[in-house]
Amino acid sequence: MTPHAIISGGSSGIGLALAQKLAESGHHLTILARDPERLDAARRALEGARQRDEQRILVLSVDVRDAPAVKAAVERGIAENGAPTLVVANAGIVIPHTFETLTPEAFRTTMDVNYLGGVYLVHAALPAMRAAGRGHIVLVSSGAGLLGIYGLSAYTPTKFALRGLGEVLRAELKPLGIGVSVVYPPDTDTPMLREEIKIRPTITSQIAAGAKAATAEEVAEAIVRGVAGKQFSIAPGLTLGALSRLGSLIGPLVNRWYFDPLIARSLKRQERP
Ligand SMILES: NC(=O)c1ccc[n+]([C@@H]2O[C@H](COP(=O)([O-])OP(=O)(O)OC[C@H]3O[C@@H](n4cnc5c(N)ncnc54)[C@H](OP(=O)(O)O)[C@@H]3O)[C@@H](O)[C@H]2O)c1
Numbered sequence: 001m002t003p004h005a006i007i008s009g010g011s012s013g014i015g016l017a018l019a020q021k022l023a024e025s026g027h028h029l030t031i032l033a034r035d036p037e038r039l040d041a042a043r044r045a046l047e048g049a050r051q052r053d054e055q056r057i058l059v060l061s062v063d064v065r066d067a068p069a070v071k072a073a074v075e076r077g078i079a080e081n082g083a084p085t086l087v088v089a090n091a092g093i094v095i096p097h098t099f100e101t102l103t104p105e106a107f108r109t110t111m112d113v114n115y116l117g118g119v120y121l122v123h124a125a126l127p128a129m130r131a132a133g134r135g136h137i138v139l140v141s142s143g144a145g146l147l148g149i150y151g152l153s154a155y156t157p158t159k160f161a162l163r164g165l166g167e168v169l170r171a172e173l174k175p176l177g178i179g180v181s182v183v184y185p186p187d188t189d190t191p192m193l194r195e196e197i198k199i200r201p202t203i204t205s206q207i208a209a210g211a212k213a214a215t216a217e218e219v220a221e222a223i224v225r226g227v228a229g230k231q232f233s234i235a236p237g238l239t240l241g242a243l244s245r246l247g248s249l250i251g252p253l254v255n256r257w258y259f260d261p262l263i264a265r266s267l268k269r270q271e272r273p
Contacts, residue, residue, distance in 0.1 A: 002055065004028040004081040006074060008064050008121050009091030011035065011042040013190030014140065014223075017216035018088065021224050023049040023057070030077030030084075031059045032070070032121070033091065056081050064091045064117030065109075074124035083128040083135070086227065089118030089162070090140040094192060096200035099153040106154045114158035119165065129178050136179040136227050138234075139166045143186050146235070146243040147251050150263055151204030170232055181226055184235040184244055187213040203266045207259060211239070 005022045009015040010031035019029055023046045031046075033039055039059040046057045058080055060073040078084065092114045095106045118139055129135035144152050145159030166182035173180055187193055187208050197205065219236055226234030235244035242250060 002026065002028050002082070003085040004030070004077075004083065005086040005088065006030040006032070006077050006084045006121070006125060007088040007090055008032045008070075008117060009140075010088075011038040011059070013192055014185060014188060014216045014219050015088065015090040016042055016045070017220035018090070018223055019046055020049045021217075021220050022086070023047075023055065024051065025224075026051045026055065027086075028056045028081035029058065030074075030081055031057070032062045032064065032073050033059075034061055034063050036061045064120060065112040067116075067120040067123075070117070070120040071124040074121065078125075078128045083132040084125050085134065086136050086138065087122060087125045087129070088138040088140065088223075089121045090138075091117050092140065092142075092158075092192070094152070094155045094196050096151050096155065096196050096204055098151055098201055102154050110154040111158050111161070114155070115161040115165070118162055122169070126173075126178075130176055133177045135177075136181065136230075137169060137173070138181045138183060138223060138227060139163075139169075140183045140185065141166070143184050143235075143240050143243070145182070146184055146240060146247050147254065149204065150207060150259065151201040166232070179227075179230055181223075181232055181234050183219075183223055183226070184233065184240050185214065185219045186211060186237050186240055188216055188219050189213040190216050202270075203263055206262055206266055211237075 005027045007015050007019050010019040011033040043057050043059045058077055062069045062073045122137055139162045141162040142159040144156045145163045148156050163182050166180055170180040222236040233244045235241045
């Protein structure tokens with residue numbers, strides 16, 4: 001049987017790097033994203049990466065905020081490529097500004113894409129996985145799903161929400177033979193991060209400055225390894241690994257001893273004439 005992965009946001013960044021690894025390891029792929037040109041470029045790259053010509057690469061233009069459209073796309077993917085062995089809710093956006101400067105619309109859009117988009121995808125794929133009695137679901141959260149970061153108030157709650165969803169799904173789906181992982185990538189060099197860096201608050205950049213961005217390939221590799229090892233939390237790197245295991249213990253310490261003084265110093269500098 002040829003394994004089949006459905007990936008939202010598989011036309012760019014982490015999702016595309018993961019799709020490439022899965023194409024190389026023999027999967028059929030169904031990729032969901034909006035921009036048809038980027039989807040077409042992804043399809044060509046993935047056809048180049050696949051092991052065998054029989055592997056089908058299906059790309060579908062769909063907005064993950066549109067539940068009926070997501071359902072129709074997933075059903076088409078299943079009709080062409082079979083029940084999914086892997087479903088990856090990865091599509092995401094970030095609008096990085098301080099809480100006071102964000103509009104209500106920014107909060108709603110980010111929740112709709114990052115959280116509800118994942119809910120709709122899993123909901124659409126689950127009946128086929130349940131019938132097959134196997135499969136694995138991956139929810140791509142973020143380091144910001146482990147710790148609240150200055151400037152990311154529209155984004156961070158969506159990533160905490162995915163973590164909560166993952167914990168419930170893990171409990172409900174284990175008896176069905178379906179595995180669940182939540183991924184907490186660090187800053188990763190992708191089009192999303194490159195755009196974020198241009199507009200995010202200075203303090204958000206100062207907080208991020210201590211850590212070198214990972215590559216999309218490194219994160220994709222961690223996901224492949226984590227799924228193979230049936231890991232529930234996939235947190236690449238030492239800091240996020242520690243936070244995912246000991247978050248409620250070390251999170252307050254990171255805030256008190258690192259982030260709070262950094263924010264205070266930076267605001268003082270900005271106030272100076
Ligand atoms: N890069 C980082 O530093 C970082 C760190 C932690 C977590 N993450 C998470 O990793 C995931 C992937 O991020 P990335 O950095 O790889 O971003 P990216 O390069 O910008 O890719 C985002 C993907 O999501 C798709 N997408 C966005 N909005 C969509 C919508 N409404 N409907 C369908 N598809 C949509 C995009 O395609 P279209 O725009 O064409 O739809 C694209 O394929 C996100 O969930 C992000 O929050 C990223």
